[in-house]
Each structure stands twice: as C-alpha cells, then as structure tokens.
Amino acid sequence: MKRNVKRFFNEKNEELNSKDFITIFIIMLIYGILSFINLGTFNSPQSFYSAFQDDYITFELEKYDEVEYMMVFNGHNNSKYQVYTSMNNKNYTFVKEVDGSGSFAWDKKIILDQSKFIRFNFTKDSTLGEVAFYNSDGEYLEIKSIKSNSGVIANNLKDEKSTIPNQISYMNSTYFDEIYFARTAYEYAHGLDTYEWTHPPLGKVLQMIPIIITNNFSPFTYRFMGNIAGILMVFVMYLFGKELFIKRKYAILSSLIICLDTFHFVQTRMGTVDSHLVLFILLAIYFMHRFIREEKTSNLFLSGLFFALSISVKWTGFYSGIGLAIIYFIYLFSKKKFNVEYIVKGSIFFVVIPLFIYCSIYLLFPNNLLYTNNLKNIEIQQKEMYLYHSKLNDDHPFSSKWYTWPISYRPVWYYQKIYNKDIKETISGVGNLIIWIMCIFGFIYTLFKSIFKKDKNSLFLIIMFLSLWLPYVFIGRVMFLYHYFPALIISMLCLVNLLKDIYENTKFKIIIPIFLFLSLAFFIIYYPIITGIPTSREYIDKLELFNSWIF
Numbered sequence: 001m002k003r004n005v006k007r008f009f010n011e012k013n014e015e016l017n018s019k020d021f022i023t024i025f026i027i028m029l030i031y032g033i034l035s036f037i038n039l040g041t042f043n044s045p046q047s048f049y050s051a052f053q054d055d056y057i058t059f060e061l062e063k064y065d066e067v068e069y070m071m072v073f074n075g076h077n078n079s080k081y082q083v084y085t086s087m088n089n090k091n092y093t094f095v096k097e098v099d100g101s102g103s104f105a106w107d108k109k110i111i112l113d114q115s116k117f118i119r120f121n122f123t124k125d126s127t128l129g130e131v132a133f134y135n136s137d138g139e140y141l142e143i144k145s146i147k148s149n150s151g152v153i154a155n156n157l158k159d160e161k162s163t164i165p166n167q168i169s170y171m172n173s174t175y176f177d178e179i180y181f182a183r184t185a186y187e188y189a190h191g192l193d194t195y196e197w198t199h200p201p202l203g204k205v206l207q208m209i210p211i212i213i214t215n216n217f218s219p220f221t222y223r224f225m226g227n228i229a230g231i232l233m234v235f236v237m238y239l240f241g242k243e244l245f246i247k248r249k250y251a252i253l254s255s256l257i258i259c260l261d262t263f264h265f266v267q268t269r270m271g272t273v274d275s276h277l278v279l280f281i282l283l284a285i286y287f288m289h290r291f292i293r294e295e296k297t298s299n300l301f302l303s304g305l306f307f308a309l310s311i312s313v314k315w316t317g318f319y320s321g322i323g324l325a326i327i328y329f330i331y332l333f334s335k336k337k338f339n340v341e342y343i344v345k346g347s348i349f350f351v352v353i354p355l356f357i358y359c360s361i362y363l364l365f366p367n368n369l370l371y372t373n374n375l376k377n378i379e380i381q382q383k384e385m386y387l388y389h390s391k392l393n394d395d396h397p398f399s400s401k402w403y404t405w406p407i408s409y410r411p412v413w414y415y416q417k418i419y420n421k422d423i424k425e426t427i428s429g430v431g432n433l434i435i436w437i438m439c440i441f442g443f444i445y446t447l448f449k450s451i452f453k454k455d456k457n458s459l460f461l462i463i464m465f466l467s468l469w470l471p472y473v474f475i476g477r478v479m480f481l482y483h484y485f486p487a488l489i490i491s492m493l494c495l496v497n498l499l500k501d502i503y504e505n506t507k508f509k510i511i512i513p514i515f516l517f518l519s520l521a522f523f524i525i526y527y528p529i530i531t532g533i534p535t536s537r538e539y540i541d542k543l544e545l546f547n548s549w550i551f
Contacts, residue, residue, distance in 0.1 A: 019248070020238070020242065020248060023238075023251075023252060024234075024238045024251075024255060027234060027259065028231055028235055031231060031234055032231045035227050035230060035231060035265065035268070036227065037531075038171060038533075039224075039227060040170070040172070040222075041171050041172045041218055041220060042218050043162065043163050043172075043218065044073070044172065044218035045073045045129030045130040045163050046129075046160065046216065046217065047129065047159060048127050048128065049127070049128050049154045049156055050075070050077070050125075050127045051120075051126050051127075051128075052122065052125050053122055053123060053125055054121075054122065055122050055148060055149055056119055056120060056121045056122065056148070057146060057147065058089065058117055058147050058148075059117065059131065059143055059145075059146050060117055060143070060144045060146075060147075061115075061116050061117070061118070061142065061143060062143070062144045063141075064087065064114065064115070065114070065115075065141055066112075066114050066135050067112070067113055067114070067118065067141065068110070068112060068134055068135055068138075069108055069112075069134055070109050070111055070131060070132060070133045070134070071106060071107070071131070071134070071164050071165075072098070072106070072107045072128060072132075073104075073105075073106050073129035073130045073131075073163070074100040074104060074105055074106075074107065074129070075128055076103050076104065076183050076186050077126050077127040078102060078103050079098070079100040079122070079126030079128055080097075080098065080099050080123050080124045080126060081097070081098055081120040081122045081123060082094065082097050082123060083096050083098060083111065083118065083120060084118070085114075085115035085117065086116070086117040086119070087114070088116075088117075089117045093113070095113055097123070100126075101173075102173070102174050103183040103195075104129075104174045104178075104179075104183060104186070105173035105175075105179070106165060106168040106173050108168055128157055129157075129160070130159075130163060130164060131143075131157045132158070132161065140161070169417050169425065169532065170417075171219060173219070174219070174271065175414060175415040176272075176412075176414040176415060177270075177272050178222070178223075178271040180195065180196040181196055181204055181207060181271055181272045181273055182207065183195050184204045185204045185205075185207035185208040185222055185271075186208075186211065186217050186222070188201070188204055189208045189217070197367045197385070198385055198388050198389065199273065199315070199385075200312045200315070200361065200362070201312070201361050201362060201367070202273075202361050203272075203273025203313040203314065204273065205361065205365055206273075207222055207225050207226070207273065209225060210222075225276070226268050226271060226272065226273070226276070227268055227275070229275035229278075229279040230264060230267075230269070230275050230279075233258055233268070233275075233279050233282060233489070234255050234258055234259055235255070236282050236286060237254045237255045237258045237282070237489070237492070238251045238252070239251070240285075240286050240289075241253065241254025241255065241493070241496060243286065243289055243290060243293070244289070244457050244461075244493060244496075245497070245500055250496055250500050253496050253516075254492065254493060256516060257435055257496065257519070258489065258492060260432060260520055260522075260523045261435050261488075261492075261523075262430055262432045262526050262529075262530045263408065263411075263430065263485070264488075265530050266427060266429045266530045270414070273313050273314065274314075274482055274485055276309075277313040277314045277316065278485050278486050278489060280306045280307070280309040280310035280313065281310045281317060281320045281489075283303075285320065285323070285324070285490070286303075287300075287303035288300070288303040288324050289460060291331075292331050292460075297345065300346075303349070304348075304349030304350045304353055304354065305349075307321055307350060307354060308356075308358065309357065312354075312357055315385075316483065319471045320467065320486065321350065322467040322471070323463045323464040323466070324464075326463050326467070327463055328350075359375060359378055362378045362381070363378075389477055390476075392477040392478055393476070393478065394478060397413075398410060398411070398412045398481075399478045400481055402469070402472035402473060402475075402479065402483075402484075405469075405481055405484035406436060407433075407436060408430055408431030408433065409546070409548050410548045410549075411429050411430035411431070411481055411549060412480050412481050412482060413428050413429075413550050413551065414427045415427040416551075417532075419534060422536055422537055423534050423535070423536060424534070424535070424540065425528075425532045425533060425535065426528075426529060426532065426535075426551045427530065427532045428530065428549075428550075429481055429482060430526060430529060431481075431488075432519055432522050432523060433545075434515070434519045434521075435495070435519050436488075438495050438498075438515065439491035439492060439494065439495045441498060442495030442499075443465060443491050443494045443495075445497065445498040445501070446458045446462055446498065447462050449497070449501075450462050457497070458494075461493055461494050462494075464490050465487050465490040465491055468490060499511060529543060
C-alpha cells in the first residue's frame with residue numbers, strides 16, 4: 001500500500017494522465033461543494049415596478065392595523081421616496097424618507113403608525129420589486145390594491161410573497177461592489193442602459209450568462225460565474241504546478257494552497273469581476289510558460305487570447321502584459337530567434353487580437369455613457385475611464401498601501417449584520433496568514449534562486465510577480481487588498497518552489513504536512529469570518545489579531 005502511494009505521488013512524467021485528472025477532479029469537487037454552500041438564494045423578486053420622480057403609488061391594506069414595519073426590495077434603480085400614511089386616503093401624514101440600501105437589496109423600515117393606506121412619493125426615478133407590511137406581532141398584512149397616480153395597478157409589487165426573507169442578509173441582497181457589478185449584469189441581460197462603465201464590459205457580460213440561461217436574477221445566479229472562476233483557478237493551479245515542478249505531489253500542493261486561502265474563497269464568492277480577471281491572467285501566464293517549454297505557436301496564441309480577455313475585464317490585466325512581454329523577449333534573445341516571424345506573431349497575438357476582442361465586446365454591448373457602437377466613441381470612453389480612475393482619491397476606511405498587501409495588513413470588510421449584542425455575521429477579505437507569510441519566504445527564496453542559481457522557472461515567477469505588483473507603486477488612487485490578488489497567485493507558486501526544495505534537499509520532509517495542517521486550521525478557524533455565518537461577537541473579536549483587522 002505504501003509503495004503504491006509513493007508511486008502515485010512521485011511519478012515523474014510531465015504529461016497529464018488519468019491519475020492527474022482524477023486527482024484534480026476530487027480536489028475541485030470538494031472545494032466546489034464547499035464554495036457553493038450558502039452562496040446565495042435563488043429565490044428573489046423577478047417582477048419590478050418603475051416610477052419616475054414625483055410619481056406616487058398608494059397601497060390599500062385589507063383592514064386597518066398598526067403597521068409596525070415594511071419590507072421592500074429595491075430594483076436596479078436604487079429607490080428614494082417619502083412614506084405617508086392615511087386612514088381615509090385623503091388626509092396623509094408624513095412618516096419618513098427612505099433611501100434604499102442598494103440595488104437589488106432588501107430594506108426593513110420601521111413605520112409605527114395606525115393606517116389603512118400607505119403612499120410612496122418618489123423623489124427620484126426608482127425601481128421596486130416587492131413590498132410587504134407587517135403589524136407589531138410580525139404578521140403579514142394583506143394588500144387589497146396598489147395604484148399609481150396615473151391609475152396604473154401595480155400588483156407586481158405583491159405577487160412574490162414567497163421571496164420575502166425572514167432576515168435580510170448577503171444571502172438575499174447585494175453587498176459591497178455587487179451593487180455596481182450585479183446591477184450592470186442585470187442591465188446587460190435586459191437591454192437597459194448600464195450603470196457600471198468604469199471597467200470594460202466582459203466581466204459583467206460573463207456574470208450575465210447564468211441570469212439569461214435561468215431567466216432568474218438572484219444572488220446565486222449573479223455570483224455563480226465568479227465562483228466557477230474560483231473553482232477553475234484550482235484546476236489551473238494544478239496544471240501550473242505540474243508544468244513547473246513536474247511531480248504530481250507539487251501539482252496537488254499548488255491546488256491545495258489556493259483552496260485553503262481564505263482570501264481567494266471570499267473574493268471569488270462575490271458577485272464582482274475580479275475572479276474572471278485573475279483566472280484569465282493565470283491562464284495567460286501558464287500558456288506563456290508552456291510556449292517557452294514546447295515552442296508551440298498554439299500556446300503563444302492562447303497566452304495572448306487570455307491576456308486579451310483579462311484586459312477586457314479590468315485594465316489591471318495590462319500589468320500581466322508587462323511580464324509576458326519581458327519573458328517573450330528574453331526567450332527570443334536566448335534562442336536567437338529575434339526575427340520578423342516572431343515579432344509578427346507577438347504583435348498579432350498580444351496587440352492586434354486583444355484590441356479586436358476588447359473593441360468587439362464594446363460594440364456588442366454598448367453602454368450609456370457614450371453609445372459605444374463605433375470606434376470613436378469607444379476611444380472617448382477609454383479617456384473617460386482613465387480620468388475617473390486617475391482622479392479617484394476619495395479616502396476609504398479599508399483602503400491600503402501596496403507594500404502592506406503581502407501580510408494582509410488591512411483586509412476589506414465587505415459585510416456585516418448585527419442580530420443582537422452577542423451575535424452577528426460578517427464577511428471579510430482576510431488572507432490566510434499561514435499561506436501569505438510563507439509566500440513572502442517563497443518569494444525571497446525564488447528571487448535568490450533566480451539570481452544565484454540561474455533557475456529559469458524561478459526567474460519566470462519573479463518577473464510575473466513583480467509585473468503584477470510593482471505597478472501599484474506608481475498609482476496614487478485609493479487601492480484595496482484585492483488589487484494584490486493576481487500577484488498573490490504567483491507568490492503561491494513561489495511558495496511551492498520553496499517547499500519543494502526543502503522537501504527534496506533537506507531532512508525536514510514533514511514541512512509540507514505541517515504547512516497544510518496549519519493552513520487548514522486557519523481556514524477552519526476563520527470560516528465564520530469568510531462566509532457570514534452567525535457567530536458570537538466574542539469569537540469574532542478574538543480573531544482580530546491586529547488593530548487593522550476589523551471584522
């Protein structure tokens with residue numbers, strides 16, 4: 001038995017075989033199941049009522065009652081309105097002004113007034129999905145009719161009672177930047193003017209796919225593609241580990257590291273586009289390495305293709321292009337193949353095709369800042385995007401400097417819900433410190449190995465890591481820990497490089513089991529912090545290891 005296990009892990013062939021695919025399938029299956037648990041509800045309001053500024057709608061309840069609170073689901077236009085109550089539909093009393101908590105999110109608002117008629121006077125263009133009223137006993141108050149000032153009957157505001165949650169949480173509402181990205185995915189799916197224009201369209205278009213396929217817009221569907229991208233990263237890390245370090249055990253180690261990283265887990269379960277960005281960057285780098293090893297044009301093409309897809313999600317994909325270009329030219333000089341053929345291939349795969357793909361996505365999915373159905377307007381929009389990002393100097397409590405990222409100094413606090421003084425749920429993008437600190441040592445070792453041992457794989461990793469991290473030195477806008485995500489993945493491969501050499505060249509072979517055990521322990525301990533499980537505040541407070549960690 002021991003001999004078979006040893007043969008399984010020490011097989012030295014470079015090509016993938018059935019054992020590799022079985023292994024990675026099992027790893028992805030376990031991680032995938034875990035990542036889909038409590039990803040979000042599939043049951044959200046699907047019908048919406050749109051109102052213009054100065055419109056109003058009147059709800060008539062079946063009977064007079066003490067209306068304690070109401071539950072309201074906001075649509076893609078975050079709603080703003082004044083609430084009035086009346087006993088006779090003539091004399092109305094002002095109760096409060098409501099500014100919705102975000103697009104596609106539930107609000108619970110206290111009313112505390114005896115009434116039969118409730119009126120919303122809209123102070124801006126608004127979209128609502130479902131509205132429900134409750135008495136002091138928490139009983140649902142039946143709505144007899146809903147009419148607008150123009151006489152339109154708005155029964156679609158009471159037709160999805162089953163979607164009303166008992167508790168408002170991330171499970172049924174958008175949080176953090178989902179209010180921008182998920183909203184825009186909805187707008188793409190329904191042919192509406194798009195709200196989020198400061199990044200290229202591809203990420204939101206990918207987010208849109210399950211929404212169209214299922215004809216359902218819900219937290220599960222707008223988070224689905226990001227989570228799939230996170231699972232695929234596990235697969236690519238296995239491939240990359242096998243590509244760099246040959247033996248299966250290091251491919252397994254590479255995939256397990258990303259599985260156990262708490263930051264990767266949090267970031268890929270959100271309805272934003274960073275998962276797609278990092279996946280495409282990782283694939284572009286992987287195929288560049290395969291090109292250098294195999295010298296097949298198809299690998300160079302795939303590297304350029306995924307580079308094109310990365311910049312079509314976020315401009316930060318360009319940083320990977322710096323490293324890819326450096327590596328490509330080092331390859332040309334080392335092989336003495338600096339000729340027209342290779343210059344043409346590089347130009348086509350990394351300039352012409354990316355430009356074509358980038359512009360094509362705009363042409364297929366134009367947005368409303370400038371109707372980008374021609375190249376001139378696409379060019380103008382790029383200037384507007386640059387101006388937006390270059391002038392984004394607003395302070396943010398969870399912003400951080402580039403040099404603090406490797407130690408996860410200031411995690412981004414994405415979400416919290418307080419139940420009472422003892423219990424709350426929270427989601428924070430905190431890195432697995434066991435992995436992140438070891439990644440620093442892995443980077444230092446890989447840098448040393450590239451300089452003093454002239455190791456080509458190490459040089460490859462160092463170039464890519466620095467190209468993904470150092471450009472932020474020159475950026476003055478507000479930045480966050482998630483900007484480090486692409487570089488983090490490469491640092492994980494640097495860590496495997498270190499652990500591999502310790503395992504093979506020293507007697508300390510237990511280092512890998514110890515490292516994986518401690519990483520798993522950190523993941524388990526911080527699981528409530530990265531998943532929003534209701535947890536005691538005392539437990540959460542104890543996990544704030546530094547003053548900069550706020551959960």
